[in-house]
Amino acid sequence: MQGNPAILISGLTKSFGAVRALDGLDLAVRTGEVHGFLGPNGAGKTTTLRILLGLLRADSGHAELLGGHPWNDAVELHRRLAYVPGDVVLWPNMSGGEAIDLLGRLRGGLDRGRKKALLERFDLDPTKKGRAYSKGNRQKVALVAALASDVELLLLDEPTAGLDPLMEAAFRECITEERGNGRTVLLSSHIMSEVEALCDRVSIIRAGRIVESGTLAELRHLTRITVVAELDRVPSTLPGVHNLAVDGSRITFEVEPDRLREVLPPLTTAGVRTLTCRPATLEELFLRHYQVAP
């Protein structure tokens, strides 16, 4: 783990009128990691990002970004980061290529070679005017501008929401490369497979609070493993299992990860023919937080 965290937030709150968008949010993103920021629409992801960018001012709490203060040191920090909003709106009369150059230059520099390579990779026509692009293509314009900028930190707000599957694959390749180059990425998303494939660590946000944070392995450690087995005969007792279901010779149950080893011997003696162990998917982790009443 390298030095200081790229982002460190504690006890952040923000209200819009009567609506409490952030309710004591804590978040830590380490330098050099790809961090998944997972939650449904309205959970407070965009508000968090906008506070980190100094576009909104927090009501209370502490936020630190690349060692600086998001509001007071905004311009200094913005030279070192790039942001892709969830809903990209371009200048109607400006071509995509012009917008990419402008955004890169406003951040303090753009790698022309990378711009060209990224345009090809994302199959984007830079000569169209802003008003002529589809939602997905507008997002590509902002992505190319961000990825071609020479920055330490990328803040991406649901960047693949308008992309087709081919472009999503291209996006994943790019993020993997960015991690290889030592950049830090905060990726807000509600697409589980994307976060599962890309992120070193994940934070799940719900109603303005982080309800779970850690590596995927750590998160999984807290949830039960689903086991499906076909047996010669069903054993009378199985220690520590939950939600046991028997369907003829086939049984399904859940078990805590650290008690899995206690379950295996009875299964062996019961004459196991097939055995599938499946750790919880991110989706199950996620839904667990959203189905249980607070």
Place this chain on the structure above:
Amino acid sequence: MALVRLALRRDRSLLPGWILVIVGVVAGTASAIAELYPGMDDRLALGLTIGSTPALQAITGPVYDPASVGGLTAWRATTIAAVLAALMSLLLVTRHTRAEEESGRAELVGACAVGRHAFPAAALVVAGGANLLIAALITAALTAQGLPVSGALAFGLAIAGTGWIFAGVAAVTAQLTEHARTANGLAAAVLGAAFLLRAAGDAGGWEALSWASPLGWAQRVRAFADERWWVIGLALLTAVTLVLVAAALIRRRDLGSGVLPPRTGPADAPPYLSSALGLAWRLHRGGVLGWAAGFAVMGALFGALAHSAGQILGGNPQLAAILERLGGESTLVDTFLVTVLGMMGLVAGAFAVQAVLRLQGEEAALRAEHVLSAAVTRPRWALAHLLMAWAGSAAVLGMGGLAIGAAHGIRTGEPGQVIRLAAAAWVQLPAVWVAAGLTMLLYGLLPRLTALAWAMLLSFALLGQLGEVLQLPEWMQRLSPYSHLPQAPGGELDPAPLIWLAVLALVLAGVGVAAFRRRDLTGA
């Protein structure tokens, strides 16, 4: 019908405001004239002055019956009320058609069981009804003051007719472009051209020119002076034709697109497009050039008229004698030019307000966050746009002054007029800058209420136009920054008000920027 109700609900406070202002202006003018000119002699004297002052006619139009209170009311209030009704109608129609499509809301409703004509139809029903209500209220208000019913009805319908025509104009322009801003701009340009044609026609006595303008028709209904009812039919026919054209255009295009096709642009940005200032220049460039061209045309037209304005009086020895005592023919020309430049100052104010409001547009459209999440401070971004408003208004006013000077100089054979009138046009600048500064203040403090900037400019115009007629108290008339400008050309140029107005503009803008720096970005 559901869409009509939706439109009425969205406009429930805006629309009654417009209607009240329009009816109020007409009713207020009628009662002020009845009070100020009670006797036939007073009225005839006023009529003679108007008849011999082309500058006045350029603003208001001709007077058809100076003997009656109704005739003078029609002369004084027709143009203002007609312009307001036209503005109300065109903004209303665009708001409920193109703006809806641009925001994507039309898609939401369009996917439900409504036809492709439903949005424009609902907007036109609301605009048509609002104008009819204005006609009814004007008729009632004027009749209540003891004016003849037929004249009051003709007056009301003349105003409504102008409103209907511009509702039709907006229905067409909404089909031509993909953006509400452009659609409004096109429709407003038609209104500006209509005003210009009528002003030139009425000031220069070219009846055909006035007949080419729908605003000219409103006067030529001749309310309270042997009404010509068929002119109202002409207005209605024109409105219906425009609506049919719009309907034909709707059938030929997709939802969200315009009739004019989009073009492509360069793959790389030019070098200047690398800072907040470069971006602001790029965004305002087209606007500045367009407005400058408009000012050049307006200036050339009035510049060419100025000389005749002096000559018309030459034929009237009595008036010429009075004028000789006041300072001769050149004074009359200068009075005309002062009026024209004052009008240009207000129009330049409109340019400045829309330029500053571009900030609000960028913020609401979420484009501001691209810039402000890059290494650009908020003051730098706001000041870049403010600079475009200030420098741009100097450019368009300068262009207008040069054009007036050139045209007037050619007519009189005095090349010196070019510099003299360009300088006189710039006398308007400090007031324009104050309007921009006030808009910046609004934007910094109350970003959701920036439409008030237009109300502010409109009240400056009304204070200048009607303040004296309505005998408003002095302090109220002085609320408009334009009222503090020294007379130019012709008057003694006192630099003091120019300096303090400019300082005031800087202070207002400074407070606005400071407030903007502290607040949350809105939108999303």
